[in-house]
Amino acid sequence: MAFPGSRYARLLWRHLPILLAGVLSGYLVGTNKTEIRRALQDVDYSQFNHTTESTLPVRAAIVALVRNSDLFGLRQAMRQIEDRFNSRYNYPYIFVNDVPFTDEFKQGVSYLTKAHVEFGTLDHDSWRVPEWIDQERYEEVKRTARYPHGEKDSYRKMCRFQSGYLHRHPLLKDLEYYWRIEPDVEYFCDIDYDPFMFMKQNGFKYGWNIAMPEFMDTIRTLWNTTQEFIREYPEYLAKHNLKEWLVDGSGNYNGCHFWSNFEIVDLSFYRSPAYQAYFDYLDRAGGFFYERWGDAPVHSIAAALFLNASQVHYFDDIGYFHPHVYTCPTGSRQRGRCVCDPDQSIVQNGFCNVRFRNTKHQILYPDSPTAAYTGPVNHARPQVASD
Ligand SMILES: Nc1nc2c(ncn2[C@@H]2O[C@H](COP(=O)(O)OP(=O)(O)OP(=O)(O)O)[C@@H](O)[C@H]2O)c(=O)[nH]1
């Protein structure tokens, strides 16, 4: 009869490698997390980049300025863009930050796509309060401002950067078009065509899908400054421009602007002498800091004045949500390619949306007896949330 101890010994020897592996991984997980993190940081991100870039019909990318802390909101947005569109096209992504991206961020977004992903840090000059800004006056503005983000320095730098510098970032230099995204946005509908190619083939330079009135306290002098600019540089006004979309009966700015958190743009527009001169003029005037001029009204006013109406396209088929506004294509409940409820989509008959459609229609078809839209119009303005 064999001694039971020797059977246990044989069993122990046979399973020793498994036991050792278990102990080792337990050690790594339990006591040496920094080592594991270090190993993960050495991951070569290019392994996620099975790009088909060389066959893309347009030099374009999906672009965002983001913070490391936006990782999960951005992953949510990318997941939807991939599912709805990009997993079939593999347009590259470019992410820019004012501080270096963490490895956790780089890895977190790279996992979501087969496309090429690039990460850049912006340069100091594009993210600062310029020397011509009176610091005392600026501090007073931040203390007393009563509109969303009115107290924030970073928000103003962000708006200035997105207005004048994002398109000039070295990572974007070879692009013809960009599609801007943001954390926490949602895409409700399959996009079963290539919007970049669509823009290019139709000669569109600016594409949007939400138009809203701005908080007027954030842009008190933007329109006057714009008018001064136009007086100085009348040659930049496009012949068939959309100025009418921007003004009320007395010629004052009505606050209408495209929400630039979604925009698809032919970057030759932002690189044009007209846009560059406009941005420089606004920057000198100081309103990015003394007020809180957003990149949305700046881009929109420029598009309305320096482009022809035929070059500005309303993507009414792209269902989209940015907190807290929602646009859902009319009739999509029947067509079934969207997961949104058109009845909740109050911006489509909003004042700015309707005014755009009717203004463009009138410019393109001056002899047409009918307007583009004749239904009810929603005149609601955004509420100030921060006071
Ligand atoms: N790197 C970096 N990105 C920023 C900073 N502030 C904002 N952003 C990014 O700029 C974009 C716009 O910022 P949001 O905070 O979403 O601004 P918003 O959409 O006008 O404001 P909300 O309606 O409050 O969301 C987002 O992609 C942000 O991640 C910042 O200080 N640093």
Ligand SMILES: [Mg+2]
């Ligand atoms: Mg946002």
